[in-house]
Amino acid sequence: MENLVEIRGLGIKAQTDSGRMIDIIRNVDLDIPAGEIVALIGESGSGKTTLALSIMGYLRPGCRFGGGTISIAGQNIMALSEKQRASLRGTEIAYVPQSAAAAFNPALRIMDQVIEVTAIHRLMSPEEARQRAIVLFRALSLPSPETIGDRYPHQVSGGQLQRLAAAMALISDPKLVIFDEPTTALDVTTQIEVLRAFKDVMRLSGASGVYVSHDLAVVAQIADRIVVLKDGQVQEEGRKADILTAARHPYTRELLAAFTPTPAAGAKADADTPRKGYILEVENIRAGYGARDENGEPRIIAVDSVTLKLKAGQNLGIIGESGCGKSTLARVISGILPPFSGSIQFDGREIAAAAADRQREELRKLQIVFQHADTALNPLKPVGEILGRPLTFYHRMNGKERDDRIDQLLDLVHLPKSIRYRLPSELSGGQKQRINFARALAADPVLILCDEITSALDTVVAAAIVDLLKELQKELSLSYLFISHDISTVRSICDEIVVMYEGQKVDQFPAQALGDESNHQYTRLLNASVPRLDPDWLDNLDISGFAAMGR
Amino acid sequence: MNKLAFSLVLGKIGIALVTLMIVSFAVFFATAFLPGDVTEILLGQSATPEAVAGLRHAMNLDQPAIFRFFLWIGGLIQGDLGVSYANNMPVADLIGSRFANSMKLAAATTLFAVPIALTTGILAAMFEGSLFDRMVTVTSITLISVPEFLVATIAVLVFAVYLKWLPAIVTVSEVRSFGEVLRVYAMPVIVLTFVISAQMIRMTRAAVIGTLKTSYVEMALLKGASRCRMVLRHALPNALGPIVNAVALSLSYLVGGVIIVETIFNYPGIAKLMVDAVATRDLPLVQSCAMIFCVAYLLLITLADIISIIANPRLR
Incomplete structure (x- = not known):
């Protein structure tokens, strides 16, 4: 088959903050056959988005081409002027962004943005474009296709916006569509609808595609070929089936290994010594945000009568x-957001609703770790001070004693001692999350609330953090309340699982019982929605039985 | 306009009214406690104590301050600004023509400065880091730093004394033709434009650069949009809030802060009137001028807030 895109020896350089030029794409060769979808897969920082954008002749500020050619239908895009490149964008090559919520202009109506391409390149009359858009909306199974375009971006859901972004890309019948992690920001159940819609319209249009993702299972559903990138270089490429079944490169194998089911944690816990009572008992918690009415109830209820216990x-x-x-x-359990009704028992005693009213000892034993280490760590303080602060606050440690304990903490989270002099901005995402966790450990807690702490990390890095959590639990006899949207992570570390839906607890079961018939139907829907490596998974998936679950 | 936006706008107007109340209170008592007694100034040092007492009684000065405050505020609400102590004329008559003059100067400056400042700011943002951008930044910082009396004095020196192109002082009464208007207003308008544009340019530039870095502008680029389209259609509408506020803040300066410019060009505006009134202890006039400045300022700021609310599609 003839290739639509041929990339030869492509190099892209980027300028670091200190002004040094580094290679972020090195000597990449890539072919995209007409009518096929090629997936670019790799972890963050592997250069996959940079490579995808370069096919449009576009580099983000601070990057520049360092040699090689990119030819599209025989035309070398790197030899074109900026104006000629602009004439290809939107018409020949179209782009579906990672976050449609950010890529839609909040001040303009959706329809105006969807058909903007036709106005920029004078492809058709606005009326014609509008009709075409409505046809696309219908093909992407968007609700009320005739009128959805009259709304503003904030008036539709995230999954709908992502499909509207696809309509925006397809309006001009492009030869190549670049999907840049288009479902990463979506919930699993929404991801299914969006993936199905993408697959259908791409099949109909016959265009080629580039699908950038870090999720091998998603890629398995939609791509014909898979290219694995790491450190700006192609590690392995081949037909989908070959990569999924006979991967040669160690990195690809590592990615695949992340999908082999891990044993549920529950089994091991039962074998352990019998435990004393409950560390945390939460009773009938109701909490929310917004103005309060005369009964003290906030306008928006986010947590509705939730009761749970943790041994x-x-x-x-x-x-x-x-x-x-x-x-x-x-946030309620940690005392950041006091509930308006309900009680919290911690370590056998009822504790105050607001953190400010709790005793220092209670605060010490109950620590929280936030999702984004970037925002949770003070960017102006070196690691040593970040870890030293709770030591002084809770344990009144100073001087040598404190320094020794900081070294111990770094050792616990498997980081070198030398790191204590660095600023958070000088660490990788995984290292930052370890520091974030070490700060909680500094208090010598008995319970740690982990709020989505692995969600912003790459698969391999996240797996390492989960292993660290398990190891520390054994050494320090901790309990975790582990919050995540990722079922397989939760399953691998937790003994008991609680499922929440619209503020209520809808299900609770031992971790090894996940996937049983006894699960609530919403739990089964969640579980069924997690993408599998099987390329036919999406086509064979039948979730119509769960449609009753009010979405 | 939906309910939320409506209630937000009402809230802004409410806050403006409360602010106005507080300010009127502050203005009245600050001026009431100024040292010096107006009766002694009016009657001269040789006045008998009886004459002073009689005048104090006639002017309600022997009443408690809080009583006089309500008398004064009640008059203000009915449009009665009181009677000038200095020459026994209604304050409204004294202010009337001066206020019109000040508004003319402010309007001329607005028409001249706002388009220039916004265009310069947007262009600087479009070509961020270019020679043009750096020149705009350096010039605007220089202009912020140089006091306006220096700018005004240099302008007089160059255009009136050496070049003799423009009159050094403004004599409004002699203006007859449009050409005259241009000649007379040129220098004060240019000096004021220098003073107020710098802030608007810098805020516009910063706001537009901020929105140019968003994903939706990058998306527009990937749709093949020209630079012009990216800025005017995608970046500018979302940068409107901060820009309108910067413009309002700069323009509010044209009402009360022009005293130096009015003095140097001997322009018969309201700011100069107020300074003269302070010299003669003419409290009703001082209070009225202060209230006018405050109302104008609040009007501009509230208007800017309302425009930002209406420009936000989430609230529309």
């Missing part, structure tokens, strides 16, 4: 989709 030394997982109230629950 000492065990782990409780809380899963649910974005907006289900799981993070709010963590």
